[in-house]
Amino acid sequence: MARLNVNPTRMELTGLKSRLKTAKRGHKLLKDKQDELMKKFIDYVKRNKELREVVEKELTAAFKNFLIARAVMSSEVLEEAIMYPTQKINLEMTTKNIMSVNSPVFNLLKEENKEASSIYPYGFVTTSGELDSAIYSLQEVFDKLIELAQVEKTCQLMANEIEKTRRRVNALEYVMIPQLIETVKYITMKLDENERGNRVRLMKVKDMMEGQRANV
Numbered sequence: 687m688a689r690l691n692v693n694p695t696r697m698e699l700t701g702l703k704s705r706l707k708t709a710k711r712g713h714k715l716l717k718d719k720q721d722e723l724m725k726k727f728i729d730y731v732k733r734n735k736e737l738r739e740v741v742e743k744e745l746t747a748a749f750k751n752f753l754i755a756r757a758v759m760s761s762e763v764l765e766e767a768i769m770y771p772t773q774k775i776n777l778e779m780t781t782k783n784i785m786s787v788n789s790p791v792f793n794l795l796k797e798e799n800k801e802a803s804s805i806y807p808y809g810f811v812t813t814s815g816e817l818d819s820a821i822y823s824l825q826e827v828f829d830k831l832i833e834l835a836q837v838e839k840t841c842q843l844m845a846n847e848i849e850k851t852r853r854r855v856n857a858l859e860y861v862m863i864p865q866l867i868e869t870v871k872y873i874t875m876k877l878d879e880n881e882r883g884n885r886v887r888l889m890k891v892k893d894m895m896e897g898q899r900a901n902v
Contacts (some may be wrong), residue, residue, distance in 0.1 A: 689869040694876035702873065705770070706866040713858040720851045723785050727844045734841055737834040744827040751820035758814045767817065769810035787847045789840040792832050 692698045756764055776795040781788040804820065805825045 687867065689872050690865055692869060693871070694873040696877065699870065699873045699877065701783075702849055702866055702870050706863065706870060709863050709866060713855060713863065716851055716858065719785060720848065722785075723844060723848050723851060726784060727841065727848060730837055730841050730844065734837045737830055737837060741830050741834050744823055744830070748820045748823035748827065750810055751816045751823065755814050755817035757821060758816065761824070763813070767813050768821075770807055772807045773805060781821055781829045784840070784844070785847070787840070787843050789843060790836055794829065794832060797894070825849045 690702075692702070759767075778793040778795055780791045780793070782791055783789070806821055
């Protein structure tokens, strides 16, 4: 592992040891975050799978009823029946923080009219019961469809955050921390060599001074 290009001084050694300590602590925190993100991500993926199966099943039933209604009704009557809806729905979006991920939260704001017949924008004389069933099925699955969109977007955002965290963990674990360790070892070795060299020189100077005093 390549070391950092720094001067082998005690000041640099102190600074590198502090950086190494911070890097190790940051690596642990990021690793813990990654593990927790993975746990939550798996939970959301399971919920996404459950919702998707339910939504696809209910939408299939609704589309089947629409096809039957189209078979027993003329296209003009069917289009006229569903041309002007009687309800309006607004979608409000907020966010919640999940491990640094701003997950969307969708809230449906429906009209106050809660009569059972309000979802049908037509009379029942010229339409078929299959159309009623299709409209009702779509109305029932709508909340699950919105939740599915919310969960899928959360899964996507969490997957991106997991990938970013993984790259940071790997950069610390396989690049920065090994470089700092190698550089600390190098500076320590250099300082030890310099200290041994100074000790040898001092011993030689001492021997020379003692020799000179002996000759006097």
